[in-house]
Amino acid sequence: MTQQPLISLKNVSKSFGPVRVIRDVTVDVYPGKVQVLLGENGAGKSTLIKMMAGVYQPDAGDILVDGTAVHLPNTRAAEALGIATIHQELNLVASLTIAENVMMGRFPTRFGLVDRKELRRQARAALQLIGLDMDVDTRVGELGIARQQLVEIAKALSINARILILDEPTAALTRTETDRLFRVVNDLRSHGVGMLFISHHLDEIGEIGDSITVLRDGEFVAEVPASTPEADLVTLMVGRSIDDQFPRRLTESDTTAVVLTVDSLTAKGRFEGISFGLRAGEVLGIAGLVGAGRTEVIRAIAGADRYDSGTVRVGDTLLPKGNVRAAIAAGIGHVPEDRKVQGLVLDASVNDNLGYATLASTARLGLADFAGQRERATSVADTLRIRMNSIDQPIGSLSGGNQQKAVFGRWILAASTVLLLDEPTRGVDVGAKVEIYELMNEITAAGGAIVMVSSELPELIGMSDRILVMRDGRLAGELITANTSQDEIMTLATRDALETETATDDAEKKVRR
Incomplete structure (x- = not known):
């Protein structure tokens, strides 16, 4: 039966x-x-x-x-x-x-x-x-x-x-x-x-x-x-085969050019003593368990949250604490962990959401360039293959993955030189993931740089050049992806506090060399 x-x-x-x-x-x-x-x-x-x-x-x-x-x-x-x-x-x-x-x-x-x-x-x-x-x-x-x-x-x-x-x-x-x-x-x-x-x-x-x-x-x-x-x-x-799910292409840019410097960044109760340098042409991954402080660090660098001490520099420019406008002006783009709450205005159109970061910078004589914004937004939406009925469609009516691509596209449109990506492919299908990875390659090939937080270890290993591992709000170590494994990352992310403290000191020394 x-x-x-x-x-x-x-x-x-x-x-x-x-x-x-x-x-x-x-x-x-x-x-x-x-x-x-x-x-x-x-x-x-x-x-x-x-x-x-x-x-x-x-x-x-x-x-x-x-x-x-x-x-x-x-x-x-x-x-x-x-x-x-x-x-x-x-x-x-x-x-x-x-x-x-x-x-x-x-x-x-x-x-x-x-x-x-x-x-x-x-x-x-x-x-x-x-x-x-x-x-x-x-x-x-x-x-x-x-x-x-x-x-x-x-x-x-x-x-x-x-x-x-x-x-x-x-x-x-x-x-x-x-x-x-x-x-x-x-x-x-x-x-x-x-x-x-x-x-x-x-x-x-x-x-x-x-x-x-x-x-x-x-x-x-x-x-x-x-x-x-x-x-x-x-x-x-x-409808087609995808041969390489993680198409990371290393660049030949000057690896000594540091585009982002984070020094001793501390926010009490969230993270402590975070230091690293990000080089032009590089994808720097950040790994760690939920609650390790990864998102909090990214938001502090982006100016979304204030911190107690430490500094953030883009090139030679010292960024003020908790100032998103200054971070954007310096070339920082931020794809947040929660696109629905932090990354989008759901009732606004796809066109508006793509253009929020560039509305002021592209204004002419103090007036918004709506025609130019629409043209640029349409081009980026086509490049990212955002599935929509119209560029004027409310972005809240798109699927979750297409919403994520729109958040990503905002910073492509803004020509950001430092992208902070927090779980950038969450809820995105395998075909769209590869498209986002290729865009990451284009950004780094042009001299930009990326910090990427991800809970998917294959993604971190496949698309990062280096990986910083966080545990309990501190750096637990730094790994070169060509010489590491998921097991090694998890060992750093979960080992006891005494070992973590020692690894943090070693990692900070290594970053500052």
Whole structure:
């Protein structure tokens, strides 16, 4: 007897105005199975899962739950049928506590009032499902992206879903946190929960998936086993083979020309004594576990956050503390970790978001050059292959990966000579990643330089020339990528405090030579 799917999208189509984003696609999710949904940014994956979640309704085709056609007018209707969704863009309220976010819309009451004790108990139980030990009274806005992602996962699991949709759940997680999530997924699988899983990390698909539905440009391409080789998956996704996923090309520029100097940078409670030099034509990677201080250092250099002591120089120019305008004027561009909150104005157009960094510098006689900005923005959008209906489209309506490319494009447009990239390819498909890597090569070949924070060790090793490893807010060591490995990086990132202090001293001496 053939097993019946828990949920099916049957020959669904969806358009937004004149743009057809999904055309005649079928996806089935079975009990105890993980169905992977694979495709480039803009292929229609998010639209499909939003149909299952009750956010969108299909223009044609049917949604079936347990073999019966259903109408899902909203997310509450989907949740009532046991459908929970972990979206790529987090749906958390920063001003509320972890407990309040986890139990949002389902607060326990006693005598007509919120039962705070029971609220905390249920929230702790949800966190325990993924092995997360945190104070549930902590406000979500105080957490980093990775921990916010874990809270989002706990929130979805707390409704006892029998159909779980996971949209890029590992994008902000370390390998340890990913392993923890996969243990939860396997436990849910053993209890008959059906899951739809989206990920751009091809190496984890074979580990967690059962079968894969591949989309391209809103259409069904193939359904293949999760064991399908990565190279074949890439070809199915993008319609072409990609021979080198990390196409780093070393430059022949003057390696003695230091374009960025960071000396003894310290922000109490966040990082301490950070010193390094960045050379023209170089990509300098920064590795470390979540909470090591990587993002905090990048934001301080970019002028987004103030620091207590130390200096930042671009060439011979000393930058004032906490001054983004001065950093941009000196040639620094910053692609932040959280594009949604820190990198974009979601209601503004693609054109506006691409041009924010250059609106003042390209003005004529004090008046903004809107025509010139539009022409330049269109050119950069074409170069980055940003999938959109129009340059005037609100950027919040683009897929997460295309939003990320737009943030990147802003600094390409500004001709920044020092780019600070914080998780620059998070949520970006393999084809777009290679395009971003090639742009990095173009920047360094022209004499620019890049500092790149990434939680993906293969990316750091594949695209960096040197790697600084951070632990507990301090430098734990410096590695030459041609002579290192993932194991060596993780050893520096996790070893005990005494060894770290010694390595930091050695690293600082090495940088200053």
